[in-house]
Amino acid sequence: MTAQTPRSGPVPLGQSAETSRPAPKPPKGRNPLERREARLAWGLLLPTVAAVTLVVVLPLIAIFWISVKPVGLADLRPPVPVVSEDLRGRPEAVGDEATLRYRLRNSSQDQVISGVVLTDTLPEGLEIGEIDPRCALDGLEMTCDLGDFEGGHRETIEIPVTIGQAFADAGMELPDSPPGLTGRASNVLTSGNFTFENFARIFDGAEFWSVLWVTLVYTVFGTIGALVFGLFAALLLDKSFRGQGVLRGLYLFPYVAPVIAVAFTWIILFDPFSGSANALLIQMGVTNEAINFFGQRPLALIMVILFEVWRYFPLSFLFILARMQSIDTDMYEAADMDGASPFQQFWYLSMPQLLGILSVLFLLRFIWTFNKFDDIFLLTGGNAGTRTLTVNVYEQAFAVSNIGAGAAVAVVIFACLLVFSFLFFRFISQEEGL
Amino acid sequence: MSMFRHGYVAGPLLGLLWALVIATTTAVVFSFATGGAYRPGGVGAGLLGAGLGALAVAMPRLAGPVGLILGALLAVTPVAAVVTGPDVALWTALLVGGVAGAAIGWPIASMMQGCRPGPLTRHEFEAAVIRFLTGFGYIFFTAIVAIPFYVMVMTSLKNQSELIQNPLDFSIDLSKGWGLFRSYAELFGQFNFGSYLWTSFLVSVLTVIITLIFAIPGAYAVARLRFAGRAAISRSILLIYMVPMIVLALPIYIAFSMLGLRNSIFGIVLIYPVTTIPVALYMLQGYFRGLPAEIEEAGLMDGLSRLKVIWQITLPLSMPALASVSLYVFMIAWNEFLLAFMLLDDPSKFTLTRGIAALNSSEIPRQHLMAGSVIATVPILALFLGLERFMTKGLTAGSVKG
Numbered sequence: 024m025t026a027q028t029p030r031s032g033p034v035p036l037g038q039s040a041e042t043s044r045p046a047p048k049p050p051k052g053r054n055p056l057e058r059r060e061a062r063l064a065w066g067l068l069l070p071t072v073a074a075v076t077l078v079v080v081l082p083l084i085a086i087f088w089i090s091v092k093p094v095g096l097a098d099l100r101p102p103v104p105v106v107s108e109d110l111r112g113r114p115e116a117v118g119d120e121a122t123l124r125y126r127l128r129n130s131s132q133d134q135v136i137s138g139v140v141l142t143d144t145l146p147e148g149l150e151i152g153e154i155d156p157r158c159a160l161d162g163l164e165m166t167c168d169l170g171d172f173e174g175g176h177r178e179t180i181e182i183p184v185t186i187g188q189a190f191a192d193a194g195m196e197l198p199d200s201p202p203g204l205t206g207r208a209s210n211v212l213t214s215g216n217f218t219f220e221n222f223a224r225i226f227d228g229a230e231f232w233s234v235l236w237v238t239l240v241y242t243v244f245g246t247i248g249a250l251v252f253g254l255f256a257a258l259l260l261d262k263s264f265r266g267q268g269v270l271r272g273l274y275l276f277p278y279v280a281p282v283i284a285v286a287f288t289w290i291i292l293f294d295p296f297s298g299s300a301n302a303l304l305i306q307m308g309v310t311n312e313a314i315n316f317f318g319q320r321p322l323a324l325i326m327v328i329l330f331e332v333w334r335y336f337p338l339s340f341l342f343i344l345a346r347m348q349s350i351d352t353d354m355y356e357a358a359d360m361d362g363a364s365p366f367q368q369f370w371y372l373s374m375p376q377l378l379g380i381l382s383v384l385f386l387l388r389f390i391w392t393f394n395k396f397d398d399i400f401l402l403t404g405g406n407a408g409t410r411t412l413t414v415n416v417y418e419q420a421f422a423v424s425n426i427g428a429g430a431a432v433a434v435v436i437f438a439c440l441l442v443f444s445f446l447f448f449r450f451i452s453q454e455e456g457l
Numbered sequence: 458m459s460m461f462r463h464g465y466v467a468g469p470l471l472g473l474l475w476a477l478v479i480a481t482t483t484a485v486v487f488s489f490a491t492g493g494a495y496r497p498g499g500v501g502a503g504l505l506g507a508g509l510g511a512l513a514v515a516m517p518r519l520a521g522p523v524g525l526i527l528g529a530l531l532a533v534t535p536v537a538a539v540v541t542g543p544d545v546a547l548w549t550a551l552l553v554g555g556v557a558g559a560a561i562g563w564p565i566a567s568m569m570q571g572c573r574p575g576p577l578t579r580h581e582f583e584a585a586v587i588r589f590l591t592g593f594g595y596i597f598f599t600a601i602v603a604i605p606f607y608v609m610v611m612t613s614l615k616n617q618s619e620l621i622q623n624p625l626d627f628s629i630d631l632s633k634g635w636g637l638f639r640s641y642a643e644l645f646g647q648f649n650f651g652s653y654l655w656t657s658f659l660v661s662v663l664t665v666i667i668t669l670i671f672a673i674p675g676a677y678a679v680a681r682l683r684f685a686g687r688a689a690i691s692r693s694i695l696l697i698y699m700v701p702m703i704v705l706a707l708p709i710y711i712a713f714s715m716l717g718l719r720n721s722i723f724g725i726v727l728i729y730p731v732t733t734i735p736v737a738l739y740m741l742q743g744y745f746r747g748l749p750a751e752i753e754e755a756g757l758m759d760g761l762s763r764l765k766v767i768w769q770i771t772l773p774l775s776m777p778a779l780a781s782v783s784l785y786v787f788m789i790a791w792n793e794f795l796l797a798f799m800l801l802d803d804p805s806k807f808t809l810t811r812g813i814a815a816l817n818s819s820e821i822p823r824q825h826l827m828a829g830s831v832i833a834t835v836p837i838l839a840l841f842l843g844l845e846r847f848m849t850k851g852l853t854a855g856s857v858k859g
Contacts, residue, residue, distance in 0.1 A: 061684035063763055067674035068690065071734055074671060078731035079697050082708035089708065259594045270595070272845050276602055279841045281792040283810045284830030288609040291823055294624075299608060302624040303488060306542075307481075307496040333601060365583045394701030397794050413703045420707055433704040444696055 083437065089430035093218045096424035102131030102208040104139050104172060110197050114186045123149070123182040125202065133174035136206040141167040141180070143202035148189025155180050172206065221431035225419070238393065238411040241328055245392045246385060248332035253339025253384075254377070258369075260340075261347045271344075278337040286401035289330055293317060323407035327399050331392060339384050346380040347373070386450070390443045394436070412436050462582045464514040464574040471568060471589050472510020476502040476561045480538045482596055483557040487539070489607065492626025494542025495553065501536035502557075509562050513569040521563035528558015564592055606834075613640050613828035620824065640828035648825070649804065650812060650832060657791060657809035657833075660725055664790040665783045667730040668737045672782070675734075676741035677767055681750070691742070698735045702795055710799050720803045728796055733786045740785070744778035745771065780847045784840065791837050809833045 053061075105128050112121035123145070129136055145151065145163045154160060158167035158180070167180060186195070225231055260271055277285060293300045293316035301313040316326050350373065358368050396413040399405060405414035412432060420429025461467055480497035487495045505527060513520040531537050532554025533547070539557050541550040568588040572581055611627040612620065614637045619626065629637065644650040678684075679691055709728060710719075718724035748771065756766045772779070797811040807815065813829040 057683070060682050064678040064682035064684040064687070067678040067682070071671050071675035071738060072690075074731050074734060075697060078709070078728060079700060079705060082705045082712075083700070085708035085711070086704060089711070255594055256598055259591060259598070268845070270599070272842055273602055274598055275841070276606060276838065279788060279837060280606075280834045281794070281810055281813075281830075281837065283792075283794050283813050284609065284834045285605060287813070287817065287826055287830055288605045291612060291827065292605060292608050297621050297624045299489070299624045299627075303485065306488065306494055306625065307484065362580070364579045365587050390699050394699070394703075396701065396703040401794075413701060416703050416707065426707065426711070429707055433707060436701060436704055440699060440701070444699055448692065 086430050086433045086437070089427055090221055090434045091217045091219065092427050092430075093216065093220060094425075094427045096421065096426055098426075102129060102134045102136055102174075104128070104136050104204050104206045105130050106141060106202050106204045108143070108197065108202050110195075114195060117186055117188050117191045119186045121184050121186060123184050125180040126177070127169070127172075127180070127204070128177045129172040129174060131174050131208070134208060135174060136172045136208045137170075139169040139172050139204065139206035141165075141169060141202060141204050144198075144200055146190060146193070146198050148187035148191070148193065150185040150187055152183035152185070154182050158182075218427075221425075221427040222434075224425075224428050225415075225431050225435070233408075234410050234412060234415050237324060237408060238413075240324065241331070241399075241409075241411055242389055242392045244328045245331035245335075245395075246388045248328065249335040249388060249392075250339050250381060250385060252332055252336035253341075253343055254381075256336060256340040257343040257347055260344055274340060275337045277334045282334070282397045283401060285334065286330070286398060289326075290317065290402065293326065317403050318407050320408035323403050323409050327402050327409050330398055330402060331395065334398065335388065335392075339388065342380055342384055343377060346377055350376050382450075386443070386447050390440065390447070393439065393443070412439075462577045462579065464569075464572050464577060465511060467572060467577060467582055467585060468510040468514035468565075468569050469507035470510065471585060472506040472508070472513065472561070472565050473503050474506070475565050475568070475589060475592070476506020476509070476538065478593055478596060479506075479557055479560045479564075482600065483553060483560065484539050485600070485604075487553055488625050489604070489627050491549075492623050492628055493545045493549070495545070496540050498537050498540040501531060501534075501540070502538040502561075504536060505531060505538050505558065506561055506565070509558075510565055510569065513562075513566040514572055514574055517566045517569065520566035521559060524558040524560075524562020524565075525555050526558070528561070529555035531558075568592065609827050609830055609834070613824050613831050614638070615824055617822045617824065640822075640824045641832070644825060644828050644832065648812070648816070648829075649807075650809075650829065652805070653807050653809045653812040654832065654836075656722060656807065658836075660722065660729060660808055661787050661790040663726045664729040664733060665786045667726070668733045668786050669779065669783065671730065671734050672737035672741055673772070673779075674767070676738045676745055677771060679738070680742040680745035681753070694735050694739050694742075698739060702732065706795055706799055709796070713800055719800050720806060722806055724800060725797065725808070728800075729790050729793065732793075732796075733789050736789070737782045737786055740782050741775070741778060744775055748774055777847065780844070784844055784847055787840070788837060791833075 107126050109124055109126075110121055111124050112119070114121040125141065125143075127139070127141065141158075143165050145160075145165055147163065151160065154165070155167065157169060158165055169178065172178070256274055260267055260274075292298055295301060295313045295315040295318065298313075298316075300316070301310075304310045305313070314322070317323050354372055355368055358372055363371070394413060395411070396417070399409050399411055399414050400417065403409045405411070405418055410418065413436065416429045416432045416436070418429075419432055420426050461470065477497065477499070480502035484495040484497045487493065505524070508527075509520050509524050512523060528538055529551045532539070532541070532550045537550075537554055538561070539553050541553060545553075568585055570585075570588075572585055577585075607627070611629070614629060615627075616639070631637075679687060679694070713719045713724055718727070752774070753766050753770055756770045757763075761769065792810065793808075794810045794814070797808045798814055801807055801811045804812075804815065809829075810833060813826065813833060816826045816829050
């Protein structure tokens with residue numbers, strides 16, 4: 024038992040059980056303690072794994088499924104038969120003739136509902152006349168077998184009745200029990216109906232390639248810009264002075280504030296008609312007429328890149344600053360003695376040490392900028408040459424109401440993501456602890 | 458490069474550049490503060506800066522006072538550093554000129570510190586350039602961060618006609634008293650923002666709690682326990698962390714439509730934690746790994762079960778990490794926009810971000826939009842400033858997400 028204890032508990036860092044104790048042979052298979060530990064670990068992880076599977080893995084599978092389905096926004100509600108019931112003829116006294124009318128229709132304009140069956144309990148005190156041949160009456164229970172409804176089909180069933188005493192006593196009103204109606208409709212999401220039209224549609228034409236190009240430009244420049252500005256800001260704050268904490272807090276504002284708030288602020292600031300930025304530029308003589316910052320190519324793309332840089336430089340700055348503050352200062356003193364100039368010190372001493380964190384940040388930010396949706400959606404809505412892949416998902420699914428095409432774009436994004444993550448795990452080791 | 462390394466070349470050159478920076482800054486600051494017409498005078502600022510730069514090399518002590526006086530005097534001439542419009546009062550013009558001159562003079566003197574009138578060594582020259590860049594950096598970053606937030610707050614305090622009349626005028630008419638906050642009163646009164654605020658708060662807090670309940674055991678298992686598949690789990694956490702929300706939002710939207718969970722706070726509370734669990738788990742497991750395992754082993758030896766060890770030893774030790782993670786998760790939930798936008802249509806169930814999105818229509822004046830933005834921004838910034846230490850740590854610990 025004692026020989027096994029170190030294997031069951033956490034092994035102290037740096038030394039393993041094997042080196043401290045000359046164990047003759049490692050035990051084969053897994054001993055009971057290890058099995059217990061593994062069981063406990065999976066038990067602890069189970070809620071997370073279950074939740075993540077439900078909300079991440081299943082939707083991912085669903086995206087692949089939907090992407091090969093001809094499904095639009097309207098198909099999300101499956102077709103159902105609809106019925107309304109009323110009493111016509113304005114009966115006023117016992118013995119009056121009236122008509123009990125059921126109006127039925129198919130809620131979908133193009134899909135078939137098969138095996139429609141109408142059931143209803145007729146109110147008491149009505150003398151039923153001749154009923155429709157498709158209906159059968161059993162006491163007060165009426166069942167009508169109406170067969171299949173084509174898309175957009177409408178139907179009316181009329182039953183002549185004569186008012187009896189009991190019905191007149193009840194106030195000449197139909198009771199509040201709605202008639203029952205059932206029918207089978209095929210749901211396009213679960214049917215065996217597949218198509219590659221979604222992919223054909225999104226890859227078709229120049230639009231897709233321009234979207235891909237915009238995405239790449241946005242991602243590359245947004246990422247590099249945020250890194251460069253972050254590096255600059257980190258260099259500024261890498262010395263202690265009064266107010267350093269305040270400035271550091273202030274510089275994080277763009278990242279911490281809700282994206283919707285800052286995006287709308289930018290829109291108002293750069294508004295072509297009454298924005299302060301335009302007023303300022305005109306007053307300073309930079310331009311003669313108002314510039315439509317978010318409405319013309321290629322300025323809109325430059326603006327959304329600037330927004331991305333503005334919003335995410337704080338993040339790079341935090342990471343780079345943390346790394347800088349862990350660099351040994353002795354080295355700089357030595358370099359100073361050797362006559363290295365400040366720029367040489369930065370280039371030959373600081374940069375090599377920052378290269379690790381910079382490349383990690385670059386890859387991660389690259390992936391995240393690639394995935395970014397909110398910023399562009401809020402700033403331009405994907406207009407004026409700023410439609411990236413992520414905005415295109417929304418655009419296809421909700422603006423064009425073609426869920427299938429939106430899912431196809433999402434599949435393309437996911438494929439790109441897989442490539443990026445492969446690169447990430449391939450080239451980024453755990454050294455930076457990220 | 459060597460031709461620049463001379464006191465009388467570097468001084469005026471840096472002075473010129475610095476003067477342009479300061480003139481622009483002063484013009485923008487005064488425009489935004491008073492709404493008057495100010496613009497940087499290129500030639501005037503350049504000449505003043507070059508002169509002061511040369512003076513800073515020759516007689517460093519004089520640069521500041523001379524800048525102040527000269528700046529004020531030149532303000533009324535055509536070669537002013539900051540050109541003022543005709544509607545600006547004389548004393549304001551003098552003040553602006555003086556401020557600009559002083560803000561050029563003193564800093565340039567300290568930038569050129571240690572630079573002789575003659576040739577400079579590379580070290581001296583680069584030190585001066587770096588001091589210039591540092592000064593520029595502070596002004597630049599402070600401006601780009603502060604201006605949008607300043608505009609946000611000030612716009613929310615104005616009314617439509619004032620905004621159209623002069624978009625640059627952000628001065629506040631204090632005589633209006635509480636009338637300044639009319640937009641806020643209308644948002645809380647007519648637009649139901651009080652309830653949005655409460656919904657957002659409730660959703661965020663619930664998200665934090667649920668996330669922690671899920672992430673703590675999971676992070677502990679990944680960090681401490683040994684089992685087959687540990688490396689795979691650890692990697693898939695990172696991988697899931699990278700799946701874009703918009704890809705998941707589509708199926709979630711469909712599923713929620715079918716299950717009738719759209720338009721319900723319950724649905725939102727169901728979905729938010731799942732987006733934050735991987736992040737929280739990743740951040741926490743990093744922290745758990747850093748804790749000494751010996752303490753936990755001691756607990757195990759003394760007869761505690763694993764779960765008791767987590768509860769009585771690990772958790773109390775990781776309070777700072779829990780605070781960071783909670784803050785970070787709170788921030789994500791509070792700022793979340795996409796899911797709220799897609800899943801909530803009923804105005805009685807909006808979160809704050811969804812409420813602001815609903816304000817973005819041509820019928821609603823934009824001071825309301827900005828007031829809404831301020832309402833959403835202030836709580837999270839206040840929380841952040843109050844607990845900045847935790848937040849900074851939390852952000853660096855694992856939030857590469859955005």
